[in-house]
Amino acid sequence: MAKSKTNTEDYLRMYRQMVRIRTFEDNANQLYLSAKMPGLTHMYSGEEAVAVGICEALTDDDRITSTHRGHGHCVAKGAEFKEMFCELLGKEEGYCRGKGGSMHIADQSHGNLGANAIVGGSMGIATGSALRAKLQGSDDVTVCFFGDGATAQGLMYEVMNMAALWKLPVIYACENNGYSEYTRTDEIAAGSITARAEAFGIEAHKVDGQDVLAVNELTQKLVARCRKGEGPFFVELETYRYHGHHVGDINREYYRSKDEEKDWRENRDPIIRFRAYLVDQGIASEEEIEAMNAEIEKDATDAVAYAEAAPYPDASEVDMHVYAD
């Protein structure tokens, strides 16, 4: 755990955002288990320090692209529970009017260019967003979130090549949770992941993705350097997903053991670790933290109730938004 205690407010916001993600996911999982949610969804639980550590280093003008496992990025970039749950349930008040759902949730008001259901599919979009910033002469930075599985897609190498050639302000954030869907990553990824970025002359870092302060500290430095034209950068974040590939992936012992899951949950949980740190450093008391947790839980419960009661889009919406005016 990084030691510097720079700003109490920032720390509390980081904790709050991590708990908001976990709480959102617990509720989303419950909606799935109780058959109230159409389709499937992919839980971000366990990876909270990655999204929060990175997004807390960004402004609303900075942009991100997200993945099929995208709720965490969406919350971390500033989205509200109510519109998110409405989207997950296919309701009109959702961020995408119910047309995108969990795998396409986008919140452009906070710079979230959207989740993407094609593994690695948003790498071009993120790099194009960075190209736009450079051509425009703005200092906006784009972060491209993707998983270890996406490192097997050819698109990644095409866009990293161009980003490096043109010094684009983009940070490639590889969330390595150890599993490429139902397969161990070491079975699908040859060599070192960071070395692949380095081959293009891109400065690459590896960081403990369960340590929100370490992630945030590194990202702040890289974002500042991106703004000065020193990008692109590549970061591999070692993390873990507590659930299966998606909520329906329950029996998964054929690809990973319960002992391993237990070890990550009990010994490397980003929220438990940061909570202990906050208390230890005297930044927050146990009571304050419990109160914060309860408040977030209530927000989520209210938002779920709101979304459940919210109307579906009118049938007339089905062919709206195919083309822009």
Place this chain on the structure above:
Amino acid sequence: MREITLSQAVNEALAEEMRRDETVFILGEDVAEAGTPFKVLSGLVEEFGTDRVIDTPISEPGFVGLAVGAAMTGARPVVDLMFGDFLYLVMDQLCNQAAKQHYMSGGKLSVPMVLRTNLGATRRSAAQHSQSLQALVAHIPGLKVALPSSAYEAKGLMKTAIRDNNPVVIFEDKLMYQDKAPVPEEEYLIPFGEANVKREGKDITLIATSSMVQVAEKAAEMLAKEGIEAEVIDPRTIVPLDEKTLLDSVKKTSRAIVIDEGHQSYGVTAEIASRLNEKAFYHLDAPVLRMGAMDVPVPFSPALEDITVPTPERVVENARKLCAGELIHAA
């Protein structure tokens, strides 16, 4: 009116729009100093610089993806895809990403980009540089598809495409780059979804796209000598499609042949013929015929390649049979 080549017309359209709107930029392989292998973009980098005429590596999915991202964040990129055949390389970025962003986001995000590419066989370029793949993209909701048939259309449609807030795929016939046509000096735009009646007639309607418009016009001239008056219509965009002009014509002539250089099966000709059947059935005196490219990979040998695409002679033959009341199966 002055005459310029299709290549010059595209170049002018791009230059005018780049002067008018600083968010317009060009991205693709060998677009800058080389001006593309067809020299369509010559001179643009000299005027607009390498920040707006950007040479990319040979990474089609990569640079199309970059264009999608730049378009989603406020730019109007014009992507140059050197050959239409390379569409297969960029299908995910074009069809899963560009085409769907607006809808998936409930109208919040949009992708105002143009993908310029080409079509057309008989250039002796064999199976991977000769295809006409407009049906492939016309199938995807969210994409618009323009098929200019002359320098005039190439300029007017390109300018409209650049100003459109959607992803537009525009196919130029690579055999027509040096063909001249009258093009006004003053600015004009050609709206999407407005077909052009190239020639009026009362006996049969020839609906033809892009490279096939010339074929249809030639066929119409030949038919006129036999006393058959063919009406020739160029839809100019197939998405959106000006159904009304096509239907009005067919209701008048009672017969139609649809001609497009894409493969005939499951193609543009099939779609248009089907709409005519559905919406003008009682006005028809004969089945609507489709004439597309043969359902074979484009062969290299000139002796074979020339057989694969519709020709004026074959259009005339089919039109004659339709007008004579013979129920035929098109060759």
